[in-house]
Amino acid sequence: MFSHNKRLQYTLRVSESNPGLANLMLEQFGGSQGELAAACRYFTQAIGEDDPGRKDMLFDIATEELSHLEVIGTMVAMLNKGAKGRLAEGVDSEAEAYRSITAAGNDSHITQVLYGGGPALVNSAGVPWTAAYIDTIGEPTADLRSNIAAEARAKIVYERLINLTDDPGVKEALGFLMTREIAHQKSFEKALYAISPNFPPGKLPGMPEFTNVYFDMSKGGDVRGPWNQGPQWEFVDAPDDQVALDGGDGSATVRMTPEEETAVDAMALRTASDPLGDPQTGAELGMSEDAMLNTLNDQLDKTR
């Protein structure tokens, strides 16, 4: 069950109206790295989880993310509040209202005109929130890694937002939200390493002959480091040693029924290209006579 406490998780003191800034904050309300995506990600994982420790942690963090959604959404509403009142009550002349609503920049006029200054489930560019932001796969050693990365991305977006405002109250609340993503990243990482073994993810081992091989497939500017050198790695440099690694001829085959084979042969015959032909194209039909003569001369030169 849920219950709700109207006191925010962190007190919000916004210094002044700023619809342009409000619009940027939507990134963490309805954006891909935002709080709704985080809450839904962990809430659905919690429901599907059977391990009592992870289930508890995921429900705790999911519920905290909803509390963050409340803080960032309230921040959007506070930053828009003054402008919202002016527009709703028609306080300014049309020209003045038009100027002020567009002067804030970015897409903040959409937040004003379409959403009346309230937070909408869109990102800072007005793109609607989608469940496709959540990449849960239902295997904890994979999901926890993805959760760690999601917390890292959320932390970075908050860091960028902090760098965009000099409003001390906004900066402070964003700093709190950013800090909580650090704590979540730590919990998820601890939970991942509380599973042993956790690598590779899942149950099946890799093919041993390919698990510790590094293929140097991009030539030039090679840099060696712990990711491709040392006792754990076999470094394969020569292009000829990077193909048909199974020892076969590297071709692809498939067994077909006789009917499938007849149809595939018929299609191949129907769409066969003639390497000897020189078909006239629509482009050539539109050429000037001079251009056509030049083309013909070029072809003659080549045959001489």
Ligand code: MN
């Ligand atoms: Mn959060």
Ligand code: MN
């Ligand atoms: Mn988080």
